[in-house]
Amino acid sequence: MEHGRRATLKDVAAASGVSRATVSFVLNDTPNQTISEATRARVLQAVQDLGYKPHGIAKALREGTSRIVVLQIDSGLDGNHSRSYLRGLDQELTEHDHLLVVRHGPAGEESARRVLNAINPRAVLIFGEPYRNGRVVEDEGDARDGPAAHVALQIAYLAENGHREIALAVPEATPPSAARRWFAQVAAGELGLPPLRDLVVPRPRDAGTAAIAAFRAANPSVTAIAAHDDDVALRALTALHDLGVDVPDECAVIGFDDTEYGALFTPALTTVHIDAEAHGRHAARAILGLNPAAPGTAPARVIPRQTV
Incomplete structure (x- = not known):
């Protein structure tokens, strides 16, 4: 076997002098298969010598509900x-020999039913649902992490830079936007700021x-x-540019969640960077019924650029 290459079922079969089917029967302890103790011992010794580990995807697909x-x-x-949530969730599941399947797009009831019927997963998660509802990893009232703290960081940064009259820009009036508005208004009140003004920034560019223009x-x-x-922030920056408004002297703009596209814009977008890897790990451990202990969450931070 080549140095550094992961051992395969074929390698184990070759080292123990049996077929791949026999190796599979031994590893899975398949019933109704007549395999001598000598052969079984030879296969297991080859597994140990080669450091063979069953492929996680294959194992997940075989076991269905217990592994996906x-x-x-x-x-x-x-x-x-x-991105960081996905990374943490995937790494924690992989460490416990589970498979993560990611589905992009709208989560309709019929679509969800097809997934459940097709692969019988152990759990189905909706990304961002706990976050939008204000639930965080350890405590719904946790002031260090989660949506309330992240929004407060954004509003506080504007206040620290001398802004008192602030608009909260959202893509559309949806339930997540309503939750976000509540967090922002609470943060503004705690900072002694007047209530934030509501601003919907729609697509396309002209709209x-x-x-x-109407809001200003x-x-x-x-x-x-x-x-x-950041998407809404870049829409706002584009509109302000089209209107000839100087940023940040006439109007400052701060994004949220640092998609990295903001760094390519002129002026470069100031934003809030959120690392949710520990959130993903906690979610994985909760699904698996494990002790929730996991690496502590990294605090969100402002990435100062040119728009504030």
């Missing part, structure tokens, strides 16, 4: 929160520019925009 976890994620979610005309005292995510 499905994560449903909106195809439009692409930030450090989702977004028109919305920003109706709210001339607003000097900063806290965006629902």
